[in-house]
Amino acid sequence: MIAIYLIILFLLFIRTKQNNRKIIILSYNYLVAFVIYLVLSNLKQIPVDYKTMVLNILNSVYYAVKGIAFDRSFQQYRDVFHMLGNEQLVEIQIWGMLLIASLSMTLIVVSVLLEDKINAFKLNHKFKKQDHKIIIVGNNINSHALINDVLNTQKYKDSVIAYYTDDISSFENKDNVIIRHLDDLTKDNPIVNGTGEYFIVIALSDKNKNMEWLGKLLKPINDEAKRLQKAREAGIEGESKYTKEYLKHFHITVVCNNQQLRFNNWDGNGLDIYLISEENLVINKLMTEHSPLQTLLKNKKFNKVDNFNYITKPYSVCVIGFGDLGIELLLSSFENSRFINEDMKVNSFNALVIDENMDELKEDFLTDVPYFKDKNDVKFVGTRIGTENFYEEIKMRINELDHIFLSTGDNSTNINTALKLSHFIKYEMGRLKGQRPEITIFIRDEKYSLEPLIISNYMLSVISICDDIYTFDNLIAKDIDNMAKIVHDNYNKANKKTKRKTKTWNELDIFGKSSNRATAGDKNNKLTLANLIIDSEGNLTDITNNAKVDSLDQIDDLLWKLAVYEHYRWSGFHYARGYRKLMPYELTDKDLIENNARHEHERKHLCLVDWEELKTLPCQTENKKFQHNDYNSVVSILSDGKMKINMKGAGQNG
Numbered sequence: 001m002i003a004i005y006l007i008i009l010f011l012l013f014i015r016t017k018q019n020n021r022k023i024i025i026l027s028y029n030y031l032v033a034f035v036i037y038l039v040l041s042n043l044k045q046i047p048v049d050y051k052t053m054v055l056n057i058l059n060s061v062y063y064a065v066k067g068i069a070f071d072r073s074f075q076q077y078r079d080v081f082h083m084l085g086n087e088q089l090v091e092i093q094i095w096g097m098l099l100i101a102s103l104s105m106t107l108i109v110v111s112v113l114l115e116d117k118i119n120a121f122k123l124n125h126k127f128k129k130q131d132h133k134i135i136i137v138g139n140n141i142n143s144h145a146l147i148n149d150v151l152n153t154q155k156y157k158d159s160v161i162a163y164y165t166d167d168i169s170s171f172e173n174k175d176n177v178i179i180r181h182l183d184d185l186t187k188d189n190p191i192v193n194g195t196g197e198y199f200i201v202i203a204l205s206d207k208n209k210n211m212e213w214l215g216k217l218l219k220p221i222n223d224e225a226k227r228l229q230k231a232r233e234a235g236i237e238g239e240s241k242y243t244k245e246y247l248k249h250f251h252i253t254v255v256c257n258n259q260q261l262r263f264n265n266w267d268g269n270g271l272d273i274y275l276i277s278e279e280n281l282v283i284n285k286l287m288t289e290h291s292p293l294q295t296l297l298k299n300k301k302f303n304k305v306d307n308f309n310y311i312t313k314p315y316s317v318c319v320i321g322f323g324d325l326g327i328e329l330l331l332s333s334f335e336n337s338r339f340i341n342e343d344m345k346v347n348s349f350n351a352l353v354i355d356e357n358m359d360e361l362k363e364d365f366l367t368d369v370p371y372f373k374d375k376n377d378v379k380f381v382g383t384r385i386g387t388e389n390f391y392e393e394i395k396m397r398i399n400e401l402d403h404i405f406l407s408t409g410d411n412s413t414n415i416n417t418a419l420k421l422s423h424f425i426k427y428e429m430g431r432l433k434g435q436r437p438e439i440t441i442f443i444r445d446e447k448y449s450l451e452p453l454i455i456s457n458y459m460l461s462v463i464s465i466c467d468d469i470y471t472f473d474n475l476i477a478k479d480i481d482n483m484a485k486i487v488h489d490n491y492n493k494a495n496k497k498t499k500r501k502t503k504t505w506n507e508l509d510i511f512g513k514s515s516n517r518a519t520a521g522d523k524n525n526k527l528t529l530a531n532l533i534i535d536s537e538g539n540l541t542d543i544t545n546n547a548k549v550d551s552l553d554q555i556d557d558l559l560w561k562l563a564v565y566e567h568y569r570w571s572g573f574h575y576a577r578g579y580r581k582l583m584p585y586e587l588t589d590k591d592l593i594e595n596n597a598r599h600e601h602e603r604k605h606l607c608l609v610d611w612e613e614l615k616t617l618p619c620q621t622e623n624k625k626f627q628h629n630d631y632n633s634v635v636s637i638l639s640d641g642k643m644k645i646n647m648k649g650a651g652q653n654g
Helices: 002-015 018-044 050-067 073-084 087-113 115-129 141-151 207-233 258-263 278-289 292-298 324-335 358-368 370-374 388-397 411-432 451-456 472-477 479-496 510-521 523-529 552-575 589-594 612-616 626-639
Strands: 132-138 161-165 177-181 197-203 250-255 272-276 302-305 308-311 315-320 349-354 378-381 403-406 438-443 460-464 532-534 540-542
Touching: 002 018, 002 087, 018 050, 018 073, 018 087, 050 073, 050 087, 073 087, 115 177, 132 141, 141 161, 141 197, 141 472, 197 207, 197 472, 207 250, 250 472, 258 272, 258 278, 258 324, 258 358, 272 472, 272 510, 278 324, 278 460, 292 308, 292 315, 292 523, 308 523, 315 324, 315 388, 324 349, 324 403, 324 552, 349 388, 358 370, 358 378, 378 388, 388 411, 403 411, 411 438, 479 510, 479 626, 510 552, 510 626, 523 532, 523 552, 523 626, 540 552, 552 626, 612 626
Parallel strands: 132 161, 132 197, 161 177, 197 250, 250 272, 315 349, 315 403, 349 378, 403 438, 438 460
Antiparallel strands: 302 308, 532 540
């Protein structure tokens, strides 16, 4: 009897879903207790009439409750045990079943009462045992979107995420998320207490606080460095516990202010730190889906000569709304469209920038980016959206515009303006028979569903700053960093030949990492310009004649053309971060001895000149020539670790 009971109990435990298991086991044990009391009460009153049966059923309902609560009321029926077999054995079996039933009920009740604490214990235990640990710091729908995306990623769908927030009530509890208060992050600092591989994303709504929390995480490292420095000054040698080998297990992503990213530099303390802004993430998506080069090719603004695509007309954009996102749209459009024409000169860049507060915004912008002060092909207009002057300004450039960006910061304004503009452009282009520019809307509210609008209007595209930006691929996987590391490693390989001191990826400052990311991100542009592809096996192929490139020497002429383009792209990267030309007479004796071409603190660089002028500059040696640096950058990205690297000299512009 007890064997059958235990077998059924075991089967119910393993076969039922976890969500239903407690209620099913509790019901089963109650049923067993009910049957026991009903059988015993009926045996005691043989023969049993109708009224007695009803009474026995009601009594059994009552006693069954007591029976699974460590009650021994069943012993009142001891005198009928012999009717079921051996009296002692029957009693032992009944005792066993009711005790197991009582214990089951107790465990279930306790687990229900302590469910939160038990689940927290299980989650914490699972989190500690994971090889890869993800920590997300946030307090808004953006961080919630990131958590959802991570849990929907195949690799991490069963993993536990630790979420630190100052607004616990705003987050809907999930099975695989540990929710902790933000203040606990200092105590739980993974850099001090962690074991295993950590991926940390700091994405609070206040971008300045994100940098503060990064500082708090790094404080133990900085304190240790200061302690060792004082010890060395006192003649005592020591070694930090935060070694390179230890720190390589931590990967930190910080969503920061776009101004901090573009115009400030920062040392990474030997850690893999990825500083990124919302605006930059938006641009990365935009450049992937609507790159300037693809737009120019689509609009027939190119000429193919000797297997190279020369761009014949400047890339032309209109930016409506000149806040942080608008500024980033302008600068990124500029630095990602520095293509060359058949004369091997860089094309100009045309832009119309509109904001009703332009007088104030323009002054601050030009202080940060002085390159645009004297550029007549970039026009800043202070006018209100939707006015007659607004449409007149657009009408004057409508024949040349490739792309219009709506970045006012207000969803409704962006959407309504885009719809009106699309109708306006269709009418004007119907009269003028010109190209129709693309229109991209940027929205912040995930509740907006604009798919029907997009389907009905081929000119429009939408980027959501929540769902499209806060993703696993963008903030944790960081595919662009993997490519950037290859570029940097190839550069280091080249420098080994000259025994010049090189830095590992984690030793680079934020500017250096950003520069490598920009180089890696331009890979598709270089391939497209030279009509090349890289197949799944890493082979370089000429798509014009479908011929495999076995050696980079085969395409040396193309590589030098790409080097010219790379120089102007590199220059655009620096100009867009506030750099100016460093004049030769500004070089110090130390600069000349050390061949230093960059004054970082003044944001000046010697190589911000035309391609041909590079040959005439000082700070060059036989093994370090500025034009070769651009050639090497091209080779570094196209070789992609698959092809033999044939560098022309060594060193980089900086």
